[in-house]
Amino acid sequence: MQTIDAIHGDLTTEHADALVNAANSTLLGGGGVDGALHAAAGGALLAACRQVRAEQYPAGLPVGEAVATPAGLLPAKWVIHTVGPNRHAGQTDEALLAVAYTNSLQVAVELGVGTIAFPAIGAGVYGWSAETAARVAVAAVATHPRTGIERVRFVLFNQPLYDAFAAELSRLR
Numbered sequence: 519m520q521t522i523d524a525i526h527g528d529l530t531t532e533h534a535d536a537l538v539n540a541a542n543s544t545l546l547g548g549g550g551v552d553g554a555l556h557a558a559a560g561g562a563l564l565a566a567c568r569q570v571r572a573e574q575y576p577a578g579l580p581v582g583e584a585v586a587t588p589a590g591l592l593p594a595k596w597v598i599h600t601v602g603p604n605r606h607a608g609q610t611d612e613a614l615l616a617v618a619y620t621n622s623l624q625v626a627v628e629l630g631v632g633t634i635a636f637p638a639i640g641a642g643v644y645g646w647s648a649e650t651a652a653r654v655a656v657a658a659v660a661t662h663p664r665t666g667i668e669r670v671r672f673v674l675f676n677q678p679l680y681d682a683f684a685a686e687l688s689r690l691r
Contacts, residue, residue, distance in 0.1 A: 543579050544578055545579055547567075624662075
C-alpha cells in the first residue's frame, strides 16, 4: 500500500531511500534545505554534485529538472536534487513547481526507491506561500503513479508548513 504523509521535522535526519534537495541550479549548496543537506552529508555530496555539473549540467540544473547523487553521510542512499521556480525572479507558474515534484518522483522510480522524503520545494527563499506549495506538492505527488514507491513523506521544518501540508493531505482522505 502506498502512503503519503507529512511530519514536522528535520529532513537531514529522515531515514528514507532518497531525500529530495530543494537545490539551486548550481548544485553546490546554498541556504535553507540545500545548505542543511550539504552540511550534514559531508564532502561526498559536494563532490558528487560537482561531477554532475561537469558531466551533465555545466550550465546548472534547469528549473523543474531532477538528478540523483549518492547521499554521503545522510541517512539515505540517494539525494535527488531539483530546482523549484523562484517567485521572486518572476517564475510564478505553478506547473513549474509541480514538475519539480514529478521529475523527482520519476528519478526515484528509475532508482528503485521504496521511500522518499520531500521538503516544501520553493516555500523558503523562493517565495511560494505555504498553502500554494502544499496544494501543488500534494496534488503532484498524489497523481503521479509512483511505481514501486511505498511511502512519500513531506518533512516540513516549521509549524505553518506542516499545518498547510497536513490540511492538503486531509483532503485526499
